[in-house]
Amino acid sequence: MKSHESEISVLQPLHLRTFTSQVTARYLTQNDLRFICPLSNHFQIKTDPVLYVRSPGRYLYNVTNWPIDILANSALWPNNPDLLPKSVVPGYEGIVQPSGFLVPGKTKGQLQLYNMNAAIPSETEINIASSDANYSYHRTIWKDMDDDGDLDAVTARFHNTVEEQNFLWLENPGQAVPGWTQHTIYNQGPDPGELWNERATLYCIPLDTKSGWNDPENIIMRIIDDTVGQTFDMLLEDFDNDGRIDFLLTSFDDRTGVKSGSVYIYEIPDDVFNGTWVRHVIADSFVPGGSNTMSPGTPQSFYPSAAYANEILPDGRNHRKWILVSGDDDGKIYVLRPTTDAANDFTPYEKTILIDTNAQTAGKPAIGDLDGDGWTDFIAPGYSANKHTYFTYAPIL
Numbered sequence: 001m002k003s004h005e006s007e008i009s010v011l012q013p014l015h016l017r018t019f020t021s022q023v024t025a026r027y028l029t030q031n032d033l034r035f036i037c038p039l040s041n042h043f044q045i046k047t048d049p050v051l052y053v054r055s056p057g058r059y060l061y062n063v064t065n066w067p068i069d070i071l072a073n074s075a076l077w078p079n080n081p082d083l084l085p086k087s088v089v090p091g092y093e094g095i096v097q098p099s100g101f102l103v104p105g106k107t108k109g110q111l112q113l114y115n116m117n118a119a120i121p122s123e124t125e126i127n128i129a130s131s132d133a134n135y136s137y138h139r140t141i142w143k144d145m146d147d148d149g150d151l152d153a154v155t156a157r158f159h160n161t162v163e164e165q166n167f168l169w170l171e172n173p174g175q176a177v178p179g180w181t182q183h184t185i186y187n188q189g190p191d192p193g194e195l196w197n198e199r200a201t202l203y204c205i206p207l208d209t210k211s212g213w214n215d216p217e218n219i220i221m222r223i224i225d226d227t228v229g230q231t232f233d234m235l236l237e238d239f240d241n242d243g244r245i246d247f248l249l250t251s252f253d254d255r256t257g258v259k260s261g262s263v264y265i266y267e268i269p270d271d272v273f274n275g276t277w278v279r280h281v282i283a284d285s286f287v288p289g290g291s292n293t294m295s296p297g298t299p300q301s302f303y304p305s306a307a308y309a310n311e312i313l314p315d316g317r318n319h320r321k322w323i324l325v326s327g328d329d330d331g332k333i334y335v336l337r338p339t340t341d342a343a344n345d346f347t348p349y350e351k352t353i354l355i356d357t358n359a360q361t362a363g364k365p366a367i368g369d370l371d372g373d374g375w376t377d378f379i380a381p382g383y384s385a386n387k388h389t390y391f392t393y394a395p396i397l
Contacts, residue, residue, distance in 0.1 A: 100136025229253025
């Protein structure tokens with residue numbers, strides 16, 4: 001339960017992210033953290049800024065005086081920043097900033113790399129998707145797709161809701177240069193999720209194939225669930241601490257004329273192609289406002305404190321993680337708390353509103369121990385409300 005709450009006024013914050021340098025993570029202090037805040041204004045056909053704060057843990061109780069810097073103002077609709085590990089590009093460690101959306105005038109996106117360890121990170125900007133024309137991006141993960149020893153960028157892009165969506169990877173050239181070579185994995189498939197196809201889908205290749213992801217003939221697709229409506233985001237973790245990875249999905253369904261979003265956890269079978277993916281509803285009744293909207297949005301797992309995370313239960317397992325979920329277009333941020341620590345029990349979670357922004361769209365929160373005190377902190381965006389709200393599980397002194 002939150003014990004501190006403070007507001008930070010910022011114009012239309014949409015996706016927030018904190019990260020720490022891999023170089024300094026071993027000696028983590030509040031000086032090593034960064035807070036990233038992309039802003040998006042759909043009323044103005046111009047580029048939108050990305051802001052950041054060094055060492056946000058120093059300013060948690062003085063949030064009206066944060067030393068906010070501009071990282072960039074060179075992209076249209078910057079959205080969900082992902083981590084850029086130091087092992088990807090020599091001399092770079094920081095973030096990859098995707099951009100672009102369906103809003104008219106904001107459709108041409110980029111994938112921009114920034115070295116956040118540089119004295120002036122904005123001067124390190126590289127757009128690895130610079131050869132694209134009018135594609136939007138929302139997510140990047142790093143994986144060696146061609147077995148050459150370096151990490152490539154795996155992403156999805158979309159042109160609009162009906163014309164073109166691609167699942168693809170960008171080949172790492174081994175140096176900090178723009179315009180990486182692109183390889184399509186699957187056409188008319190994933191966008192940021194499988195939002196317009198209204199399904200959850202598995203794409204993979206057998207481990208013993210030659211040419212790997214370079215050969216489209218190697219790629220196998222299995223539809224996991226096509227009854228959940230518009231799939232938005234996912235997590236792959238062991239949510240019940242039974243030693244097996246589970247699949248968490250957020251989705252929104254209005255096909256019957258009734259708007260309702262849900263959070264699901266699927267138990268992944270041993271045979272992912274032929275086995276049954278057992279589905280459990282852990283939270284439901286997310287209802288967005290307005291038209292062309294959806295809820296819920298991005299999920300993130302967490303423990304409220306380091307002590308709770310490290311506590312050992314009588315059976316030798318740890319507590320189950322809690323889930324922070326953005327309500328997105330219902331204007332709220334939620335905490336989903338397991339009602340049991342038992343394995344193989346996916347009883348619906350306790351659903352609590354962390355904040356109601358009292359406006360249409362919230363966004364993706366940032367989460368972490370920002371000041372190194374052992375307690376989890378949140379920075380919750382209020383996109384339509386034009387503000388951030390800070391929360392912590394630390395007790396009131």
